Amino acid sequence: MRQLFFVLLSLSASFPAMALTFQTRLENVEWNVEGDQFECRLVQPITDFGSGVFVRRAGEQAVFRLNAHNSILGEGPATLLAAAAPWQPGRGDINLGTVRIGRGNVLFNSSQTQAGRLFRGLLEGRSPVIRHYSAVGGVSEVRLLPVKFRQAYGDYEACTGKLLAKNxxxxxxxxxxxxxxxxxxxxxxxxxxxxxxxxxxxxxxxxxxxxxxxxxxxxxxxxxxxxxxxxxxxxxxxxxxxxxxxxxxxxxxxxxxxxxxxxxxxxxxxxxxxxxxxxxxxxxxxxxxxxxxxxxxxxxx
Incomplete structure (x- = not known):
């Protein structure tokens, strides 16, 4: 019995921890544009998680922000990707660098450069992906989809055209x-x-x-x-x-x-x-x- 226990333990250690993926179903994806003279936001709600938001304040360039209803991802570094779609053979993911997951409802704000590259990726059909590796080897992934993005992006640009010169x-x-x-x-x-x-x-x-x-x-x-x-x-x-x-x-x-x-x-x-x-x-x-x-x-x- 003791030998069986150690065999099961060694087998369980050989398998990676289960990955968690948060993504809205394709048919339910939506992009919402919100804003005024002070700030414009382009938002995709993420089912059972929160939302991904591009935020542009007056007088500044946009950043990308990940909002969450809870702290299921945990704190620490995560990789930000502009991921190629499955229907785009031969195209690899673009690694945009590291972001740091924090506490609270706003998990991180990207740099302006990262947000600009995410915009370009979405216009090419790529998905913003946040990939977080836990200390025990588990992988959590949050994915936004480019569905309906182009029209929403036009509305977002119309909003930014009305921003004040400075904040x-x-x-x-x-x-x-x-x-x-x-x-x-x-x-x-x-x-x-x-x-x-x-x-x-x-x-x-x-x-x-x-x-x-x-x-x-x-x-x-x-x-x-x-x-x-x-x-x-x-x-x-x-x-x-x-x-x-x-x-x-x-x-x-x-x-x-x-x-x-x-x-x-x-x-x-x-x-x-x-x-x-x-x-x-x-x-x-x-x-x-x-x-x-x-x-x-x-x-x-």
Whole structure:
């Protein structure tokens, strides 16, 4: 009996652990397009698992995301493939590299490069496949199918065509330069401010602007403080001319303090002639006043 036990044990060890494959039946496959000005999503639900999602935020390229209802895959590295279809003889799978399976509902986000190659693979009839090897030798595989993809991809591209130029993380901090040394806004500065205004129009929660004016050290201290003030006021006036209320804007001016580069050559001095624009979300806008809130840093330093 003891010998039989060891024979059965050795036989079981010679077989690999059972593989798990998650895939929606061919006749049930669907691609859904969701989104707005801030983000577009192209989604394939995966039966008894979750979904595979291409996500593109405003101002960025798409990534591929795997969502799960549970943690059945377990944590650790997995291989991402653009797998050839059975009806494509002679075509091998394309290994797109490693992703790391984590905890929670979102198991991983691919790189933008990986997502771009998955898009190309789907348009060629390939399947995105996530293959995970467990510590005990088992293999789990999640597969999306290219069925109905091309039409959905067209709808997804229509959605991305309406995205804002940038997302909140990209517009919340901006630098408006004054390379010529004066206080007038050039075309590049106005274009940057228009992007901020466009975002604020789309997102009413982003409703307050903080402006900090700076100069280089070319003049005396009082002259530099006045230049930094006038630069901040120039940006404030542009915002006001384009519909913002004074109560939504706070300005400060710092003169030659807090340089971003040493004032040791013309290029660096141009970098220091700037207004820092910070976009904020505040729950209650400040009460209207006759002038914008202007903070003299000398009073708080």
């Amino acid at each position: 909140f993380d990209q517009v919340r901090q901006s630098q408006i330069g004054f390379p010529g040394g004066g206080t007038d806004l050039d075309a590049k500065a106005r274009a940057s401010l228009q992007i901020i205004l466009q975002y604020m129009k789309a997102d009413p929660k982003a409703n307050h602007i903080m402006l900090d004016g700076y100069s280089d050290n070319s003049g005396n201290r009082l002259t530099n403080r006045e230049l930094s003030r006038r630069r901040a006021l120039a940006v404030m006036d542009y915002f006001k001319d384009n519909g913002l209320q004074e109560s939504q804007i706070t300005i400060r001016f710092h003169g030659e303090q807090y340089p971003v580069a040493p004032n040791n050559n013309a290029v660096n001095r141009a970098k220091n002639r700037r207004v820092s624009v910070r976009l904020e979300r505040v729950s209650e806008p400040a009460k209207p006043t006759s002038t914008a809130a202007i903070t003299d840093p000398a009073a708080v330093s």
